[in-house]
Amino acid sequence: MSANIEAAKAALSHLDLETREAGIKAASRDFFWYSPVLKDRLDHVMADFVVRPTSEAEVIEVLKVCFAHDVPVTTRGAGTGNYGQAMPLAGGCVLHLRNMDKVREITPGRVVAEPGCLLKNVDAATREHSGQELRMFSSTWETATIGGFVAGGSGGVGSVTWGSLRDLGNIIRLRVVTMEAEPRILEFRGEELARVSHAYGTNGIITEIEMPLAPAYDWVDIFVSTEDFGAAVALAEDVANEDGILVKLASVYEAPIAHEFFQRVKPFVSENSNLVGLMIAPHSMEGFLTFLARRPEVTLIYRSDDHDWPRRPGKVFEYGWNHTTLRALKVDPSITYLQVRYGFPDHVALIEKIRASFPEGEILQHLEAMRMGGKVAFGGLTLVRFTTEERLDEIVRLHEEAGAMIFNPHRYTLEEGGRQMTDATQLNFKREADPKGLLNPGKMISWDDPEFGYDAMYAYPGLKETAE
Amino acid sequence: MSANIEAAKAALSHLDLETREAGIKAASRDFFWYSPVLKDRLDHVMADFVVRPTSEAEVIEVLKVCFAHDVPVTTRGAGTGNYGQAMPLAGGCVLHLRNMDKVREITPGRVVAEPGCLLKNVDAATREHSGQELRMFSSTWETATIGGFVAGGSGGVGSVTWGSLRDLGNIIRLRVVTMEAEPRILEFRGEELARVSHAYGTNGIITEIEMPLAPAYDWVDIFVSTEDFGAAVALAEDVANEDGILVKLASVYEAPIAHEFFQRVKPFVSENSNLVGLMIAPHSMEGFLTFLARRPEVTLIYRSDDHDWPRRPGKVFEYGWNHTTLRALKVDPSITYLQVRYGFPDHVALIEKIRASFPEGEILQHLEAMRMGGKVAFGGLTLVRFTTEERLDEIVRLHEEAGAMIFNPHRYTLEEGGRQMTDATQLNFKREADPKGLLNPGKMISWDDPEFGYDAMYAYPGLKETAE
Ligand SMILES: Cc1cc2nc3c(=O)[nH]c(=O)nc-3n(C[C@H](O)[C@H](O)[C@H](O)COP(=O)(O)OP(=O)(O)OC[C@H]3O[C@@H](n4cnc5c(N)ncnc54)[C@H](O)[C@@H]3O)c2cc1C
Ligand SMILES: Cc1cc2nc3c(=O)[nH]c(=O)nc-3n(C[C@H](O)[C@H](O)[C@H](O)COP(=O)(O)OP(=O)(O)OC[C@H]3O[C@@H](n4cnc5c(N)ncnc54)[C@H](O)[C@@H]3O)c2cc1C
Numbered sequence: 001m002s003a004n005i006e007a008a009k010a011a012l013s014h015l016d017l018e019t020r021e022a023g024i025k026a027a028s029r030d031f032f033w034y035s036p037v038l039k040d041r042l043d044h045v046m047a048d049f050v051v052r053p054t055s056e057a058e059v060i061e062v063l064k065v066c067f068a069h070d071v072p073v074t075t076r077g078a079g080t081g082n083y084g085q086a087m088p089l090a091g092g093c094v095l096h097l098r099n100m101d102k103v104r105e106i107t108p109g110r111v112v113a114e115p116g117c118l119l120k121n122v123d124a125a126t127r128e129h130s131g132q133e134l135r136m137f138s139s140t141w142e143t144a145t146i147g148g149f150v151a152g153g154s155g156g157v158g159s160v161t162w163g164s165l166r167d168l169g170n171i172i173r174l175r176v177v178t179m180e181a182e183p184r185i186l187e188f189r190g191e192e193l194a195r196v197s198h199a200y201g202t203n204g205i206i207t208e209i210e211m212p213l214a215p216a217y218d219w220v221d222i223f224v225s226t227e228d229f230g231a232a233v234a235l236a237e238d239v240a241n242e243d244g245i246l247v248k249l250a251s252v253y254e255a256p257i258a259h260e261f262f263q264r265v266k267p268f269v270s271e272n273s274n275l276v277g278l279m280i281a282p283h284s285m286e287g288f289l290t291f292l293a294r295r296p297e298v299t300l301i302y303r304s305d306d307h308d309w310p311r312r313p314g315k316v317f318e319y320g321w322n323h324t325t326l327r328a329l330k331v332d333p334s335i336t337y338l339q340v341r342y343g344f345p346d347h348v349a350l351i352e353k354i355r356a357s358f359p360e361g362e363i364l365q366h367l368e369a370m371r372m373g374g375k376v377a378f379g380g381l382t383l384v385r386f387t388t389e390e391r392l393d394e395i396v397r398l399h400e401e402a403g404a405m406i407f408n409p410h411r412y413t414l415e416e417g418g419r420q421m422t423d424a425t426q427l428n429f430k431r432e433a434d435p436k437g438l439l440n441p442g443k444m445i446s447w448d449d450p451e452f453g454y455d456a457m458y459a460y461p462g463l464k465e466t467a468e
Numbered sequence: 469m470s471a472n473i474e475a476a477k478a479a480l481s482h483l484d485l486e487t488r489e490a491g492i493k494a495a496s497r498d499f500f501w502y503s504p505v506l507k508d509r510l511d512h513v514m515a516d517f518v519v520r521p522t523s524e525a526e527v528i529e530v531l532k533v534c535f536a537h538d539v540p541v542t543t544r545g546a547g548t549g550n551y552g553q554a555m556p557l558a559g560g561c562v563l564h565l566r567n568m569d570k571v572r573e574i575t576p577g578r579v580v581a582e583p584g585c586l587l588k589n590v591d592a593a594t595r596e597h598s599g600q601e602l603r604m605f606s607s608t609w610e611t612a613t614i615g616g617f618v619a620g621g622s623g624g625v626g627s628v629t630w631g632s633l634r635d636l637g638n639i640i641r642l643r644v645v646t647m648e649a650e651p652r653i654l655e656f657r658g659e660e661l662a663r664v665s666h667a668y669g670t671n672g673i674i675t676e677i678e679m680p681l682a683p684a685y686d687w688v689d690i691f692v693s694t695e696d697f698g699a700a701v702a703l704a705e706d707v708a709n710e711d712g713i714l715v716k717l718a719s720v721y722e723a724p725i726a727h728e729f730f731q732r733v734k735p736f737v738s739e740n741s742n743l744v745g746l747m748i749a750p751h752s753m754e755g756f757l758t759f760l761a762r763r764p765e766v767t768l769i770y771r772s773d774d775h776d777w778p779r780r781p782g783k784v785f786e787y788g789w790n791h792t793t794l795r796a797l798k799v800d801p802s803i804t805y806l807q808v809r810y811g812f813p814d815h816v817a818l819i820e821k822i823r824a825s826f827p828e829g830e831i832l833q834h835l836e837a838m839r840m841g842g843k844v845a846f847g848g849l850t851l852v853r854f855t856t857e858e859r860l861d862e863i864v865r866l867h868e869e870a871g872a873m874i875f876n877p878h879r880y881t882l883e884e885g886g887r888q889m890t891d892a893t894q895l896n897f898k899r900e901a902d903p904k905g906l907l908n909p910g911k912m913i914s915w916d917d918p919e920f921g922y923d924a925m926y927a928y929p930g931l932k933e934t935a936e
Pocket of ligand 2: 624
């Protein structure tokens, strides 16, 4: 099966096609360079062309043409993923959805949007319409699309209350186009959502999304500092467990993250300050301040509704989730990170155990309080001072041996970034919806190599060809 | 200290005063008769007069006059409390607040209302204004006041998500008038709220209330049945732990409650059916139905948005909380109830242990899923087939010995209905705000008899006088 790129381009020439090298290159990369491992493997990856459909009908047209000419298709929202999710490992076509950016319908508790709509634009529309907003969003709210979030993300700001995207009810409906001679349009709800959500566009293109909404408030951004790390962890967990205090974010940053990497916060903390970043509903502020006053060991250093900082720190959520890594990387390029799950009820003990098992300064805890099965626990986006790939693998292993689950952000496949096993739902749907295996090739190991043993990093064979 | 009733009445004669015996009698009683124990003790209780102020200024006038003439004042919202909370044990004045019923201000997340506003009228105003509603309400939403709920209630519909009224953030501000020669007006927030919330009006009159709001949805009322009691408990707990499914109510009714006491439900269940009553947000219905389909052992028998029941069952929340007891009582007057707390994480085991320790049919489990410190657990409003007071006390003791906390609804004092100990915050504030002890006499043991040992039911000495 060999791609007939030129035929495909010709057939699509009436659409918004990008064929300049610089444009193609830009649309072929995402934030994969967060990972020194992926940077090493994927830096050269490049599509043959980029097409920007403006409607579902055009998406279908692109898929039909690419199917006919055996051209791989990798979908792109805004390319803010950081595992190379949106990178066309086998070249071919990048299907860029940023032009499908309409918000179609807003009702109490629901929004229907096109996939290329930026998260912030979904929220702007729902807030303006009826004081609503997305329950949760990636910290790339300013730049990322709702389609990319659903297909490539997992949760984020809001997960402390609402859990993860994968939880029942956090996606209502997805409309999906298949990669066949005659692409079909399917509507998924309920159990079927798991086929294509967080599937990196490997088995269908999402063309419409229905998401649940929560009320939009003028969230108060807060920073609290404390000398004791345990007190910071307890603060984040306990406030998230205060049933009457509405929280949208509770992030914990071990010292000296705030002092070293958060430039605007630095004047207000010391090297020994652990930091907690919070978003609290304005009508929960009285309750929150009462809660805080019971903890003399912590200090409120910033609240966005009342402060005397000469330079505002900006949105507190842009310190959290994967933004922490970004800020650290900018100051110290040797830094990378891990994604860890500290599940209830042993989460706090596990965090302490892991902290104790690394040399000073090699890893720094960055935790996000989130609900898992109704219980508040922590996701970790641990900062890691990178030395070698071997040591990084060892750090992963040490976490797993201690009992923490790792979602390895130094891998570009669904399985290795997930639970290291076949997702039968996604695989079966790919068999049905992408029989030629043209969608985002190289991202689903179980499709390429069902016998893969996970003893070393998966190396997509198609990648080499492109590299030549 | 002897009350000069006639002088007080004369001084207040320009206000809306009730002096007819039937009117006074009606305003002197609440739902105390739920309890055979309280019925026995309080049936004769009656005030000397009733006054219905229309403003805070009039409240102050009443308090001033009653203070001057040593007249006890018992505040009344709608009198739906069921521990005799609003009953004037020492006679005197009933301060009826139903005329102070204005909603004053609505903003995102907040409402400010007068205490006599019915819960349903608060919700009607906030829904109309901006699609908002109270986070939680007593199942007496149709008939009870917001002031009575804050001063006499504890939680209810919505507590499965938001916890209890006592949790930080669930009351924002209370404005309170004191019982002194010159009544003072105080504003309480934060820690100070505990002085007067759930204090039965023993230490101040609440004249304005600021409460947090949640979005108002057209909640779908649902009944699910199952032959296995454990499956019903698990269903209620698990749905409440589904972070992406927005739930407002999750009640469990052991068989044969539904068949025996829920007339409109009866045709759809058998004697062996355990029932779960739910309120689910409409935009969570897809998620909920997916959740439900994973449990073949349960049957969806009713959803208010799609059913073929010839006679609608009415609001599902009017089967839950204390309405269960009411429905049972109507069918079988020998029934009364207990209030139990089954705390996380041993709640399910504890419920089973207690079920096993009573003869068949003496108690029936009615559980309400609720959040306590961030964890879903259960409040029990156990139906009890009453035989004697001695056996009722024994049933209470057996629960406590098993490890469950009981809030005894067969007692009219704050302490006995609570944790059987002095609430120093409430007592200290009473010393300050009600120096003559005129507010709702007989309800705070620590005021009357600091040495009381809780070995038998407290008998307010002032009560006998009234009975004469
Ligand atoms: C600084 C930073 C912070 C981040 N914070 C978070 C966070 O808090 N939570 C989180 O979950 N992630 C986070 N991420 C990862 C990423 O930003 C999010 O997943 C983001 O929502 C992706 O959106 P996007 O539009 O950039 O998607 P892209 O990167 O363009 O695409 C993501 C994946 O989805 C696929 N895809 C995109 N659109 C479609 C579609 N319509 N149909 C099918 N497949 C599609 C792509 O092929 C790709 O595999 C962060 C990344 C960075 C760099
Ligand atoms: C069928 C039924 C179901 C119920 N369900 C619930 C439930 O789900 N949750 C729950 O918590 N309770 C429940 N209750 C108890 C009761 O209905 C609620 O507490 C209700 O909110 C009380 O409101 P009310 O206006 O009737 O108050 P009242 O009974 O009039 O007063 C309650 C107490 O508050 C005091 N009070 C009233 N207003 C003021 C004021 N402005 N300032 C100071 N003190 C004041 C009174 O003196 C009295 O002590 C139920 C009762 C019944 C009969």
